[in-house]
Amino acid sequence: MIDRRIKFRHIQCFVEICREKSLKQAAEKLFLTQPAISKTLKELEEILGAALLVRNRAGVALTKEGEVFLHFAEQSLAALQQGLAGVEQVGAEGKVRLAVGALPSVAARLMPEVVREMAEIAPDVEIQIMDGPHAYLVDRLRLGMLDVVIGRLGQPETMQGLSFTQLYEERVEFIVRAGHPLLDAPDLKRIGEWQVIYPPAGAAIRPLVERFLIAHGVGEIPDRLESVSGAFGRVYTRRSDAIWIISAGVVANEIADGFLVPLPFETGITRGPVGLMSRPDETLSPQEQLFRLALGRAIARSGLKENISD
Template identity: 25%
Template structure:
């Protein structure tokens, strides 16, 4: 495409929004409904965009449309462009009224149980009119939301980053995972347990293809012990908690969860190599809005208290660890 098209107004922001909406909904009809326009308007704008780019973006089928290989590349850049524009608007709004603003935080299992609630409480005390939105999703979906600007920062377990998107990670604290059971579990009548005996109990385990699942299995492999026979895979903290509290299942949870839940009791068998570094992930090439910067300060304040409590209660935790 001739770059002069960017100056003469042929390629417009609505084209980027249009392509993203069609890809999200997989249908021109549903995209039109979402944008409150008619189907012919969407179809005409899509034809304009494909003519400007000189390639087809979507393949039409009986059940809707699917992105072409050209669309996959275009959509990645479209998310970044729309995200930058959204953030620019938010930044300007906050500068116009310094007492207000909004920030959207993405989170998943780690970080959502203690760090984020404490940070939000601290933030609201200091800036009560700031609107905080929390979005929970899988790490890969949150990464896409970061790029698109739907999420300002992500709180959770830090993992090695893949792909070309420049991300900045800030480690806040490191904590071990602990084995937990219900208070009346039979194993507490058997003295200090060993890993070989624990494998005979039913377990709620992290889902496959996760770092935590790999660390758990490696702990057994180092002792040359086969993993537990009876397993249930689960990523829902509430489901895990209920299963452990009401049955004889065992599970591994972050130390901050294990030590603060009255329905769970920690098994006296530390898994020293099973842990997580909790922190913040942000886009490296995007300037944080004042509200985002304020949320980051709140997270650092909350993390300082968690580091202190971990230091007092377990020998495994250390601040500033790398993922």
């Protein structure tokens, strides 16, 4: 029997601490004070009669008991989120909703075509799109706040408990405004002479970029601005001499229009799979099956290599 002393706030706080690996950051996400979230965690551990987390230099780490409890705590939150979404759908005048997470490169390059395809084959499905960095989206996928996520394959530790179906491959580009001085004499080792918009920690492309720069002998970049915002990067790069390191799909439209230009560096080493992520333990809903069909059509129409299993 479930101990009635365990409340929703206990589960929510514990899961958020595990996701952020920090009591301070978890408290900020939940709009709580650090003493309040520490008290909630202590209450949960006292109810369970076991230590769930231990603190270390990196933040917090799960105990064996914590690993077991986290698995079921995440499932509980996901189930609750799905229940809430189901109630919303009942009152949505027959509209069926599908919540899709899209990394910036996908949101800019592919999702407009997917939405157009869905409007044709499934006009009664309401698409909700959330964009953001990889870690943010996959966390919400696990919690049931998103039905699917489309983006780059992340590091192994970020993909645990998720299925991944590759759709196509994409590489990273070094983007500048038209007329940038580096275009006259391209030299990768000179990028540190300008401000560089760099993928932040948690971005799927960051490890690829770091390996690429190390392989080409590029040292520390003195003026580095970390951002994953496509909206910011497009405007700021056009209005400055900044060099933007970003997935090609994010700026495909701007490159085609001539507003932004990729520096002629060979970045094939940064190529990586982009795919569809989902929770593997769930049966595909009718709306998700239609979405996969629309996704396949959009990829074929855009010229990207299609690789979607039925």
